[in-house]
Structures are given as structure tokens and as C-alpha cells.
Amino acid sequence: MxxxxxxxxxxxxxxxxxxxxxxxxxxxxxxxxxxxxxxxxxxxxxxxxxxxxxxxxxxxxxxxxxxxxxxxxxxxxxxxxxxxxxxxxxxxxxxxxxxxxxxxxxxxxxxxxxxxxxxxxxxxxxxxxxxxxxxxxxxxxxxxxxxxxxxxxxxxxxxxxxxxxxxxxxxxxxxxxxxxxxxxxxxxxxxxxxxxxxxxxxxxxxxxxxxxxxxxxxxxxxxxxxxxxxxxxxxxxxxxxxxNGNWGICEGTVFYRWEIREFDVNELIKSGRFETCLGLDFGFTNDPTAFIASLVDVENKEIYVFDEHYEKGMFNEDIVKMIEYKGFAKSKITADSAEEKSIKWMKRNGLPRIRSSVKGPDSIIYGIQYLQGYKVYILPKCKNFIVEIKNYIWDTDKKTGKALNKPIDDYNHLLDAWRYSVEELATKGKIKAGQYRMI
Missing domain, CATH: 3.40.50.300 (P-loop containing nucleotide triphosphate hydrolases)
Incomplete structure (x- = not known):
């Protein structure tokens, strides 16, 4: 040659x-x-x-x-x-x-x-x-x-x-x-x-x-x-x-009781102990659309995160097709209420049980507190969720450097969807203002 x-x-x-x-x-x-x-x-x-x-x-x-x-x-x-x-x-x-x-x-x-x-x-x-x-x-x-x-x-x-x-x-x-x-x-x-x-x-x-x-x-x-x-x-x-290429800072982590583990989703579902919780956070140009699926064992305080989707530039039709492909079209899904028009469109076009999240004063903190009460297991394939949960930290005052009672507005697309997904369970748990804690 x-x-x-x-x-x-x-x-x-x-x-x-x-x-x-x-x-x-x-x-x-x-x-x-x-x-x-x-x-x-x-x-x-x-x-x-x-x-x-x-x-x-x-x-x-x-x-x-x-x-x-x-x-x-x-x-x-x-x-x-x-x-x-x-x-x-x-x-x-x-x-x-x-x-x-x-x-x-x-x-x-x-x-x-x-x-x-x-x-x-x-x-x-x-x-x-x-x-x-x-x-x-x-x-x-x-x-x-x-x-x-x-x-x-x-x-x-x-x-x-x-x-x-x-x-x-x-x-x-x-x-x-x-x-x-x-x-x-x-x-x-x-x-x-x-x-x-x-x-x-x-x-x-x-x-x-x-x-x-x-x-x-x-x-x-x-x-x-x-x-x-x-x-x-x-x-x-x-x-x-x-x-500079230095290691990320992990101080002030919001969620700490979690680990990456292989598990059989079907076997867990068969046990009858779990609520399937699905959440959706909208994005498009700068932020991704984030979809999260987990199994929640309320009695034993365990959550198993088993599926995710994380993608920019998705239209409503794309989101519906993605959720249909995953097999969740007929399931209850809680989505970001800021996109009420999109939610109503999806309800009419393939996702009949999608609903808006209920946002109120300190809703982020209340949702965080509820999730902090669980031990969380994450399938290794949920790589974007792992990245977010590792880097989601409490914000700090720029002048004093002291921790604030709110998380950073970053690494939170899947985590926001996760909060929406457990909203009904958290409401049943009767979370009260002032009960949240910083870790």
C-alpha cells in the first residue's frame, strides 16, 4: 500500500x-x-x-x-x-x-x-x-x-x-x-x-x-x-x-446522606414499599430540561434514584416523547409551575397526569428539609444527578463569608425536579417553617 x-x-x-x-x-x-x-x-x-x-x-x-x-x-x-x-x-x-x-x-x-x-x-x-x-x-x-x-x-x-x-x-x-x-x-x-x-x-x-x-x-x-x-x-x-484546575470545594454540602449503588428497580417495585416520584424542571437555551425518577420508601426513609434526563434545547414535543419512551406517560409527574402553559399543553398531548408544583414562601428550604430526612441511593448511570448532589452547597454572604439559610442557585436543575417530585409526600409530612437545618 x-x-x-x-x-x-x-x-x-x-x-x-x-x-x-x-x-x-x-x-x-x-x-x-x-x-x-x-x-x-x-x-x-x-x-x-x-x-x-x-x-x-x-x-x-x-x-x-x-x-x-x-x-x-x-x-x-x-x-x-x-x-x-x-x-x-x-x-x-x-x-x-x-x-x-x-x-x-x-x-x-x-x-x-x-x-x-x-x-x-x-x-x-x-x-x-x-x-x-x-x-x-x-x-x-x-x-x-x-x-x-x-x-x-x-x-x-x-x-x-x-x-x-x-x-x-x-x-x-x-x-x-x-x-x-x-x-x-x-x-x-x-x-x-x-x-x-x-x-x-x-x-x-x-x-x-x-x-x-x-x-x-x-x-x-x-x-x-x-x-x-x-x-x-x-x-x-x-x-x-x-x-486553575483545583479540586472542587465540597464544604457546606446540602445533601450528605447518599451513596452510589447498583440496585434492581423492578425488585424494589415488587416489594410494594415504594411510591414512584417523578419530577420535571424546564429549560431550553442556557439551562437543561431535567427529568428525575425515584422510588421513595416513606416508612424506612429511603429514596432510590433510578433514572434521569438532562438536555438543552428540548421543545415540549421532545419532552413528551422522552417521557413516553421511558414509560412514564401515564404516571403522575410534578413539574415547575413557572411553565404553566407548557404543563397544560403536555396534559392535552400525552401526559394526562402531569401537574404543577406548588411554590410558596421558603418552598425550596421545606423541600430540602424533607429530602434530608432520607438516605438516598443513586444508580451509577444517573451521572448528572450525581454531579449536582455533590456540588449543591449552602450559599455564603459575599462580604462575611458566612453560610446563609439558602442553597446556591447552581447545580440545581435535577435537584429542583427532585424536590417537585416529592412535593405531595412532603405536604403530608407537614413540614413547618423554621424546621429546616443547614448541614
Whole structure:
């Protein structure tokens, strides 16, 4: 097979700051970073460049949910091919989703943790499965899911190859297992983050753990940089995470009695102990439409969150179709009363039992208090709900820094829907003003 080629200056395409990352050959290469830190961009370039350089190497790309690959890792790797001017060397297909290096038959294979059987059965026809890339690793809440993939990268490889797991993610709650396993005990070099946009926490034979941020990305223009400058001035707490790449702040958490757990929804329903509670919060351009489904055991004070939907740009027709698809069209649904016109339309067009929430003075606090009385179990697939419940905290006074008796107006789309869904149960519980508490 004769394929034309041209010379590309790798230094100009990749840029600076990532030399340690690029040359590391230990088992775990872990990078957390803020927005615009080019961590995923650089990772994609590394894999395309090194697969073409190292014969017999193959890559497994993993995300929490398989369907999210198309707009993220798959697109990023195709972009890397274009930047390196090697697209003509690769065949990229979406069914099955894979990329093949034409001269040798080496492959990039895509999988999701939502299909565990496909994860554990990955094999390659040419060479060795020696590398794995976990993108948006913070979404992997269960360390055992990571370990299963880790164990699949095993067996002897030729001297020119090495086995490695690469994880890239935006920083999230410091309670995440990634922090305990790879970052704790390492060096904290805040000055390097501020000046260079990159800090290395650990660099051993087995683990490279590092933080990067937008300052490490010389490809950002002035408009991009202004976004971060504005964020630093107007929302310093958000800037610490999305700008500097530091772990999210989890102090002042509103909900704390919850855990992520697998459970059988049908078996729970058969027990007859549960009320099915469904809630809907409207959104469109800036905020998502949020739908939540849970089972509530009033007597034993347990809630099992088992389904969600989280999407921007949904029209009323789309919402009805989504709820019909999930099998809840005939069920009681409590929706945000701010969209009374939409609720009445849906009632006439497929959701006969949808109703408006009852908003009154301190209704948010009352709903929070009621939910605080329950132990909450969440299916791992409800990733957006998990993100919100982790980051929903009590607001603080901007002058004094003291906690206020109200939550932040953020990370609350699914949580608002959740409050609406239990409204009738909360009313039966006779919540009284002044009974709520801050945790």
C-alpha cells in the first residue's frame, strides 16, 4: 500500500508544557485540568502519533457512557489526525465505532462502562492491547470499574512497547477516589500552576499525576483568555476549579446522606414499599430540561434514584416523547409551575397526569428539609444527578463569608425536579417553617 506523506513539525502542533506527560512510560498517567488546558487535545495527539510510531500498539478508549464518545474522544482523535496531516492513513467508522491504522491494521477501540460485558471482552487481531484512555474520568464513581479495565491491560509485550492507563478529567469533588489514589501525598505547587499552568504532584515509576490549566495552552487567543479573566473577577470559586484546575470545594454540602449503588428497580417495585416520584424542571437555551425518577420508601426513609434526563434545547414535543419512551406517560409527574402553559399543553398531548408544583414562601428550604430526612441511593448511570448532589452547597454572604439559610442557585436543575417530585409526600409530612437545618 503506497500512501503519500508530508513532514509535520510535532513541536509546533503539540506546543509546550507537556514534555513530561509526552515522555512518561509508567503504568498510570493521570491529568486533571481546568477548561482550555489542552489536556485532551494533547492526549489525542500523543495516541495518534505513537500508534503510528510504535508497531503493534493498540488503544482502548473508555467513557462512562458509550454514546458520549462520538462528540468527544472520537472527534478529538479525528482532529488530531488532521492536525498531524495523517487522516489518509486511518479508516474511521462509527458502526462499529473504531479507528484502523491502514498500513498495519492497528486499532483504536471505543467502549462505555455502561456495557460491562463489552469492556471485559476487548481483543485485538494485530499486536497488543497495551494502552487505555479514560476521558472525563471524574464520571467514573466506582473504582472497581476502573480496576476491571486496568486488569484487561495485562500480559507481556515486546520491548518497544509498554502498558499504560491514561486518565484525563476536569477537577471535581476532592472526595473522589482519584484524589485518594493518585494525588494525595504528592507535592502541591500552586506557584507553578499560576505561572506555567502546570504542576506535577507525583512522578514515580508507576504514577504521573499532574494538574494543568489554561495558562499551559499557548493556542488560546485574547477572546478565550478574557473568558477566564471575567470568571476570576465575577466567580472566583468557579475559577478555582474551571480556571486553575483545583479540586472542587465540597464544604457546606446540602445533601450528605447518599451513596452510589447498583440496585434492581423492578425488585424494589415488587416489594410494594415504594411510591414512584417523578419530577420535571424546564429549560431550553442556557439551562437543561431535567427529568428525575425515584422510588421513595416513606416508612424506612429511603429514596432510590433510578433514572434521569438532562438536555438543552428540548421543545415540549421532545419532552413528551422522552417521557413516553421511558414509560412514564401515564404516571403522575410534578413539574415547575413557572411553565404553566407548557404543563397544560403536555396534559392535552400525552401526559394526562402531569401537574404543577406548588411554590410558596421558603418552598425550596421545606423541600430540602424533607429530602434530608432520607438516605438516598443513586444508580451509577444517573451521572448528572450525581454531579449536582455533590456540588449543591449552602450559599455564603459575599462580604462575611458566612453560610446563609439558602442553597446556591447552581447545580440545581435535577435537584429542583427532585424536590417537585416529592412535593405531595412532603405536604403530608407537614413540614413547618423554621424546621429546616443547614448541614
Amino acid at each position: 503506497k500512501i503519500s506523506s508530508e513532514i509535520v513539525d510535532l513541536n509546533k502542533v503539540v506546543g509546550k508544557r507537556y514534555a513530561t506527560f509526552w515522555n512518561y512510560k509508567g503504568r498510570y498517567r493521570i491529568v486533571k485540568g481546568g477548561r482550555g488546558s489542552k489536556k485532551s487535545y494533547t492526549t489525542a495527539l500523543w495516541f495518534i502519533s505513537n500508534m503510528m510510531k510504535l508497531k503493534d500498539s493498540n488503544l482502548l478508549v473508555v467513557r462512562k457512557v458509550f454514546d458520549t464518545h462520538r462528540g468527544s474522544t472520537f472527534a478529538q482523535l479525528k482532529t488530531a489526525m488532521k492536525r498531524l496531516k495523517v487522516s489518509h492513513f486511518w479508516k474511521c467508522t462509527t458502526s462499529p465505532m473504531e479507528m484502523t491504522y491502514l498500513p498495519t491494521g492497528q486499532k483504536i477501540i471505543f467502549r462505555g462502562l455502561d456495557d460491562p460485558l463489552k469492556i471485559t471482552s476487548v481483543t485485538v487481531e494485530v499486536g497488543y492491547l497495551c494502552w487505555a484512555w479514560f476521558e472525563e474520568m471524574y464520571q467514573v464513581e466506582n473504582e472497581d470499574d476502573f480496576n476491571k479495565v486496568d486488569m484487561s491491560i495485562r500480559g507481556a509485550v515486546p520491548e518497544h512497547l509498554f502498558k499504560q492507563i491514561t486518565c484525563t478529567f476536569n477537577p471535581w469533588s476532592e472526595t473522589h477516589w482519584l484524589n485518594d489514589r493518585f494525588f494525595k501525598g504528592g507535592a502541591e505547587d500552586r506557584n507553578s500552576l499560576i505561572t506555567k499552568g502546570l504542576a506535577i504532584h507525583k512522578n514515580t515509576n508507576d504514577v504521573l499525576a499532574m494538574t494543568t490549566n489554561f495558562r499551559a495552552n499557548e493556542f488560546l487567543d485574547e477572546a478565550d483568555l478574557n473568558v477566564f479573566r471575567t470568571m476570576e473577577l465575577e466567580n472566583p470559586k468557579r475559577f478555582e476549579v474551571e480556571g
